[in-house]
Amino acid sequence: MRKFISFFIKYPIWSNAIIIVILGFGLLSMFTMRHSFFPEMESNRLNIMVAYPGASPQEMEEGVTTKLEEALKTISGIEEITSTSAENFSTIYVECYTDEDIDEMLTKVKNAVDGVNGLPIASEQPLVVKNEAGRMSMASFISLSGPDDLDVLKEVGDKVERDFLNSSAISDLQKFGYPDKEIVVEIRESDLQRYNLSFNQVVLAINSNNLDFSGGTIKTDAEELFIRSMNRSADPKDIEDIVIFAQPDGNKVKIRDVANVSLDFSEVAVKSYVNSKRSVTYLVNKLPNDDLSKIAEFTEKYVNDFNINNEGFEMKIMFQFSDMLDDRIDLLGVNLFFGLLLVVFVLSLFLRIRLSLWVAFGIPFSFIGMFAFGAIYGMTINMISLFGMIMVIGILVDDGIVIAENIYAHYERGKTPMKAALDGTLEVMSSVFTSVITTIVAFGFLFFVEGRMAFMAEMAFAVVACLLLSLVEAFLILPAHLSHNWVLSDKSRKKNKGIRFRLEKGIDWLRDGYAYLLRGIIKRYRAWVFFPLIFILFTVFLQAKGYIGWTWFENPPFDSITLAAAFKPGETATQTEEFLWYAQEKIDSLGVLLEQELGEKVITYVSLTVGNASSLGEIGPHAGLIRVSTESSDNIDTRAIANRIKACISKDWQNRLEKFSVGGEEQFGKPISISITSEDAFVLTDCARWLTNELENIDGLNDVIDNSGIGNRELQISLKPKARLLGLTLNDVLGQIRQGFFGAEAQRLILGRDEIKVWVRYPKSGRSSLSNIDNVRIKTNTGQSFPFYELAEYTIKRGKVEINHLDGRQEIEISADVTDMTKVGEYSSQIYAEIVPQIAEKFPEVQVGMRGQSEEGMESVYWFMIAFIAAIVMMMIILSLNFKSFYQARLILMVIPIGFYGAIMGHGIEGFNFSTLGLFGVIALAGVLVNDSVVMLDTYNRFLRQGMDVKKAAYECGKQRFRPVILTTITTVAGLYPLILESSFQAQFLVPMAITIAYGVLFGTLILIFFFPALILFFADMKRSRWWLWRGGKYPPARIEVEPVTKIMKREQLMADFDVVNPRISQMEKTINIE
Structure with a gap:
């Protein structure tokens, strides 16, 4: 290795060539790399979707979901199957083991689904697709407001949709705000009876006559003629002219004789408003090949141009994830700038300014070079990869500091710059390489973390790539540049009588003060060696007293606030709208008040949606939501605003609502969420009701809701004996009822770009009261007809809005919010200790499992333990090989517990709870923390080889390594501290890991420089004692011998x-x- 490094020092052109190549490819990759909000992770989930128009949740469960689930049970490689059976639709989620090939699993599942027999004839073909949620993310949320005329709004809204999808930037778009259009053939029952017709005859007439048909060709000698009929039409007048049958007298009975035909919007209650104006909203999704920045650039330009050219309409970008990503990039830029500034400033205090500049060069070199390798890896510029770069700022220069400081020390001994560069690098090369490799190993195990924390792999790649490049810079580039005379010239040895002289005197004073304290500690090392244990016990005491809290996940402010509400299913959209307008009025008033309090605009947009409260699991006219967008400001706490919005809603309205919540999307689920499953639906419902009541009685829990939902009131029909005597079955009666009240789909037509369904049913007035069903005429096989009330009867019961399954068993999930996030673990323990045993006693058929943050947290801790233990074992092996001793490797690893409790103390100092994200920072901390220990222990060994006794070597290694250890600590903390101080929403998700590393290094290093020498001596005594006990002898051997x-x-x-x-x-x- 000596010749290799010597070659680069002799011929620095090679170092410059490496710089040019890596920076060139890095810059090219950086400017062409795609942007995304989160890393694009390959999904291990499959979705199976089946539509069955008009089916109840029970029908979907029994006729579709259960049959498909049974078929899936035979497939190996499936970890979990969950499903939701709702009205008209069933969705099954198949989660595969992460080591399975998702494309092969897709083929297996498709084959199993295709082999299922007995699905309802009216159900559509099951659709099996990969769940791309991990690779598809929301990019923008845009509104289009205009006139109340839905036809006008739809025309413009459809054009906007086409423009978006025709652009090269956007590949996926969802549109909300108005229902689909449909053609409705409204049957007049009296006319149907007058002509003795049935629904089926009307449907058959439309389906048989309103069509385009190809009948082949006629080939003559002169030409070839096609035989075609072009009679398909979406014009209601053309459909009215369709002949159902001709009478003997030649008169024709047409559709218009028995029905009214119209083209209109469907009866589904879907409405959107933005700032009180009727609107269409667009959810723009980013697919894997899309670029978040290009999407933002296109949408911003399109919205500006649209507003200029379309009077009477207004488009607004209500939310854009690229803004958050831009904020993160700005945050990186600020941290990078201040990190570099602090590093250069700190280095210049301890080293010459030219030396410090070349050491600091390792930061931009490693960052830019990382993008070159990131392009090969498939990395995108996203929040997590950028955080990895922010986190590694202060760590990057550690190896450069040690090498530069050692080169400078050799130069001060009188060596030439080239000789000093070579000897200084080789002397610490082994320890520097080992320390960086241990850090790489620690971060490297984050590549294998699975579950919700799998995004750590992208952060780990950024850190590992930067560290590898920093090694190249430290071993090959830095020595070559420090060997120049203009960097280490003879003039540099002259004492400067100005600021530089005073700084050096100050540094010497600090080192002498440290040396004085260190001498005192070494004299009484047997007592001082227990100080780190006292520090650990003090931190544990603070945790036990609640001064430093623990929570699974810190909950940062919401990016937007959602008010979701649902009445009992069956309630009309009129009541839902009334409440939403009331709530919006309260929110508008609160916005004015907040603006007065804070002196800045707080609430920017308020969007209102009728017919959908997806966060509550409710869809229909009884449900709705309001989305509140706020300005991005450090002074705005969206969680506090959500609480104030909730307080504005009167108790009277809240009591009338079946479900109600105000908040935002929790990235890791609800703080408290319990899953109960059973094969007995009635027992499960009783258990859910009992459990909900128990949770409501726990102080500190609020907003306790379950996902089962209460369905509409249902007419459950049974036949009378007369029907059976006439040869009618339940299917015959219900089939005719379904045709009239739900409708029979005659055909589907294409009108422009829209697919239009043609429905045959009774008019709305014929479906608006219970008397309507009593008077429906039911036809028998002989052509006779009887009123419904003579053939059947019904009872009114409440149905279900949806039925959930977990691995084939019915599931209900009960969730709750907490007032104090530090007590989530305490509440979970209380539930498991007091409530779960009662469930086992009262409802033995029911199984209980934790969901939400508890499930995610426990899974994350599981993967943390695996990654941490594996990292420690690998670091132990690497350190043992470097020092040729398991004993010294164990000695170095003993600093990790000190750093761990230092990280916990840091959370308390900064006012944060210690959380799972902070816990994962410990893995990274372990790799960083051993760096200084490795260099210090290597110096200690070198002094022993030179003939020093143990105490003298321990003292001198502390004194000599004081400056580089302090330097690496200050630069690491300085690089991370701007992020810790950041109060923006974008930073809150990342601050716990930054606190863990910064404070872990800070406390770990302070204890290291003072007590590591004492630890060396203490363990030497222990080895002497062990020698004496095992081998016997009057006197134990000298310390140096062990x-x-x-x-x-x-x-x-x-x-x-x-x-x-x-x-x-x-x-x-x-x-x-x-x-």
């Missing part, structure tokens, strides 16, 4: 003596080895 380096030196001497005594044998062995 040191690993002494044993290594003895072995080396024995081998050297063997070579002298047996030169021929030695030479023969060398020849054999060469061969």
